[in-house]
Amino acid sequence: MSVRVRFAPSPTGYLHVGGARTALFNWLFARHHGGKFILRIEDTDKQRNTPEAIQVIYDGLRWLGLDWDEGPQVGGDRGPYFQTERDPIYERYFERLRDSGWLYEDAGAWRFRFARELIEMDDLICGKVTIDFTNTEITPDMTIRRPDGSWIFHFANVVDDLEMGITHVIRGEDHLSNTPKHIQIFKALGVEPPRYGHIPLILNPDGSKMSKRDQGASITSYIEGGYAPEAVRNYFCLLGWSPKDDREILPLEEIIARFDVSGINRKGAHFDLAKCDWFNAQYIQQMSADRYRELALPWLTTAGISASPAQLDPVLALEKMKVTHFREIPDRVSFFFTEDYPYDPAAVEKTLRKPGAIERLGQLADTYSALELFDAATLEGRLKELAASLGVKPAEFIHPARVAVSGRSVGPSLYHMLEVLGQARTLARIDRTRKQFAA
RNA sequence: GACCCUAUCGUCCAGUGGCCUAGGACACUCCCCUUUCACGGGAGUAACACGGGUUCGAAUCCCGUUAGGGUCGCCA
Numbered sequence: 001m002s003v004r005v006r007f008a009p010s011p012t013g014y015l016h017v018g019g020a021r022t023a024l025f026n027w028l029f030a031r032h033h034g035g036k037f038i039l040r041i042e043d044t045d046k047q048r049n050t051p052e053a054i055q056v057i058y059d060g061l062r063w064l065g066l067d068w069d070e071g072p073q074v075g076g077d078r079g080p081y082f083q084t085e086r087d088p089i090y091e092r093y094f095e096r097l098r099d100s101g102w103l104y105e106d107a108g109a110w111r112f113r114f115a116r117e118l119i120e121m122d123d124l125i126c127g128k129v130t131i132d133f134t135n136t137e138i139t140p141d142m143t144i145r146r147p148d149g150s151w152i153f154h155f156a157n158v159v160d161d162l163e164m165g166i167t168h169v170i171r172g173e174d175h176l177s178n179t180p181k182h183i184q185i186f187k188a189l190g191v192e193p194p195r196y197g198h199i200p201l202i203l204n205p206d207g208s209k210m211s212k213r214d215q216g217a218s219i220t221s222y223i224e225g226g227y228a229p230e231a232v233r234n235y236f237c238l239l240g241w242s243p244k245d246d247r248e249i250l251p252l253e254e255i256i257a258r259f260d261v262s263g264i265n266r267k268g269a270h271f272d273l274a275k276c277d278w279f280n281a282q283y284i285q286q287m288s289a290d291r292y293r294e295l296a297l298p299w300l301t302t303a304g305i306s307a308s309p310a311q312l313d314p315v316l317a318l319e320k321m322k323v324t325h326f327r328e329i330p331d332r333v334s335f336f337f338t339e340d341y342p343y344d345p346a347a348v349e350k351t352l353r354k355p356g357a358i359e360r361l362g363q364l365a366d367t368y369s370a371l372e373l374f375d376a377a378t379l380e381g382r383l384k385e386l387a388a389s390l391g392v393k394p395a396e397f398i399h400p401a402r403v404a405v406s407g408r409s410v411g412p413s414l415y416h417m418l419e420v421l422g423q424a425r426t427l428a429r430i431d432r433t434r435k436q437f438a439a
Numbered sequence: 440g441a442c443c444c445u446a447u448c449g450u451c452c453a454g455u456g457g458c459c460u461a462g463g464a465c466a467c468u469c470c471c472c473u474u475u476c477a478c479g480g481g482a483g484u485a486a487c488a489c490g491g492g493u494u495c496g497a498a499u500c501c502c503g504u505u506a507g508g509g510u511c512g513c514c515a
Contacts, residue, residue: 010515042515109513126444138441138511146513153515177443177510198444200508205450207507235451238464242452246463265445265452268508272450275465285478321478395474402475410476 003035004167007061007068008157010042011053014212015060015219017271018172018202021236025199026170027066028237028259035167039071040160041082044151049084060219063229064236065252070164078164083156090151093159093189094144102188108147112155112185114139119180124168124197124261131180142181154178158185161194170197170261173268197261200240200268207270216273226327227276228295231283235276239269249282281324289313292320296329303330305337314420318412335406336421339429347409352437357400363390364397365430374423376415383415404433 007023009015030037039061043049058073070076080086094110097103103110120130133139144155161169161182169179176198186193204210210217222232230252238248242265243258284292293312300306307315315336316329323329335341343352351357367386371378383401387394402414405426411417418426 008515012515045515107513111513123444129443131443135441140511143513148513150513152513157515172509173444174509180443198509200445203508209508238451240451244453246453248452248464267445269452270450272465275451278465281478319477322476393474398474408475412476413473414475 001167003030003033004038004165005030005035005170006038006040006161006164006166007066008040008042008160008171009057010045011049011057013050013053013056014217015057016210016212017217017219017236018210020060020064020219021202021239022170022172022199023061023066024064024233024236025241025259025261025264028256029168029170029261030069031256032259036069037066038076038078038164038166039068039081040164041072042153042157044083044153044156056220059223063219063223064233065229083151083160086156086160089163090156090159093162094155097185097188100188103144104141106143109143110145111141112144112188113141114181114184115187119183121179121183121196123176123179124170124195125264125266126173126176126198129176129180131177133180133184144185154181155185158182162186162189162191166194168195168197168261170199173198173200197264199264200266202239203268203270205270205272210271216271216276226299226325226329227280228283228287228326231280232276234283235279239271240265240267249279249286277324284323284326285321287320289317292316295326299326299329300333303334305330305334307337318416318420322412332411335408335411339425339432341407343403343407343433344409347403347407348437351399351403351409352433354400356396358434358438360392360397361400361404361430361434364401365427365434368418368423368430369427371423374419374426376413376419379415379418401430405429 005026007019007026009019009023027037029035039057041054041057043054054072061068068074070078071081094103097112098110102113104113105111114133116134116136118130118132118134120128122128131139142152142154144152146152160166179196179198183193202210204214212218215221222229233252234248234250234255237250237255237259241259241263243250243255244263287295293309293316296312296316300312315333319329319332323332363386364383367382368374368379371382383397384394387397398414399409401418402411403409405418405421412420421429
């Protein structure tokens with residue numbers, strides 16, 4: 001029997017990291033086993049059910065690279081994939097249950113009469129769990145249909161999993177206590193329930209339950225925060241799962257090959273954005289120039305910077321080892337793309353106003369204007385020679401030069417920065433700076 | 440409150456009875472590299488929740504306690 005798993009979010013207007021991680025584990029499970037990953041939208045809560053809220057789910061999953069084999073937008077022969085469109089199916093199962101005596105009416109609502117017995121389940125992650133249904137006080141019967149005819153989650157969820165041929169239900173631990181109830185319905189229907197695996201929840205750094213407002217809780221915050229999806233996905237994979245060999249940066253193909261539900265931890269994981277940031281920086285460092293530019297481009301465009309790949313790549317390369325989030329890039333490289341860059345007042349005060357600084361800029365410009373080869377190594381050699389010949393430290397030239405051409409006291413390696421800037425622009429910038437800050 | 444799950448450095452993981460004076464990573468501190476900021480390299484601080492068993496031997500198995508989380512809806 002081939003594996004069929006599903007991610008069944010309800011549209012709430014955002015995609016929670018916990019949900020995304022659940023989707024990711026289902027997806028990995030499906031890909032590992034060559035099965036199907038199905039997306040089903042549990043949109044029975046009419047108030048929150050908006051096109052925008054559903055779009056957020058699509059966007060989040062697609063961003064993380066979690067493509068679904070069946071579901072909205074891609075179709076499939078077990079649809080429809082929106083619960084609001086599955087009424088006739090629920091009706092059919094409802095009648096079946098009612099006619100075989102499992103249901104009874106109570107104040108207009110329909111309730112499912114639990115079998116009063118012990119329900120044993122063998123969870124893929126938590127192991128054997130037994131729930132005692134013999135006490136009606138502790139486990140009262142369950143409503144499955146409201147007086148207005150609408151369906152309760154437990155019922156619709158079970159019917160959908162059954163109808164869609166779901167073989168493994170991998171979901172958050174918050175459903176662990178619900179599962180025996182679901183198994184009861186499967187048994188009443190005379191159907192073998194799927195295998196269940198409950199993954200631990202993701203907690204805030206302080207151990208509290210992560211909710212909407214918490215930092216890093218929403219997938220949108222990663223999309224808008226300048227993260228590389230492959231980095232975030234890699235970090236999420238390691239939240240509750242590991243390859244067992246201490247490696248952390250892993251290519252997706254390898255994760256798919258090694259992923260296994262039995263390797264999922266039973267302990268809730270505290271979310272650590274600092275580590276997620278580290279993954280992002282690592283991925284950026286190891287990224288191809290094309291991918292790096294591709295991810296940087298939207299940020300540059302938004303900042304009003306437009307240039308050809310040929311112009312962009314050398315500049316971006318200068319910052320590759322320093323960037324943690326793509327959103328930092330426009331600010332880091334802006335001075336390359338305008339001659340009207342601002343001078344940081346603190347840098348001016350500390351460096352350009354230093355006695356002799358402007359004069360040294362003139363000496364450096366003289367040296368550099370004579371150069372025929374304007375590459376980093378030459379630039380460094382000449383600057384150091386110049387400093388030595390005048391008996392001053394290279395820093396006396398380096399710092400003013402940096403401020404002169406960039407307006408800042410921090411930035412890329414000076415010589416590489418000048419090489420990328422080119423001789424003409426370098427000399428023009430030094431010249432203009434000298435005039436502007438001449439004593 | 441009842442029921443269920445869980446319990447190794449601050450955090451994420453490794454560890455499934457002897458290889459553990461507990462390993463890796465993030466974060467933090469220090470050093471090196473670098474006359475910027477980073478990257479990189481090196482070093483360091485830091486944990487088996489507690490109490491009982493079982494065993495020649497326990498982080499690993501059992502019981503209890505404590506703590507954390509989850510579920511108890513005509514929400515999903």
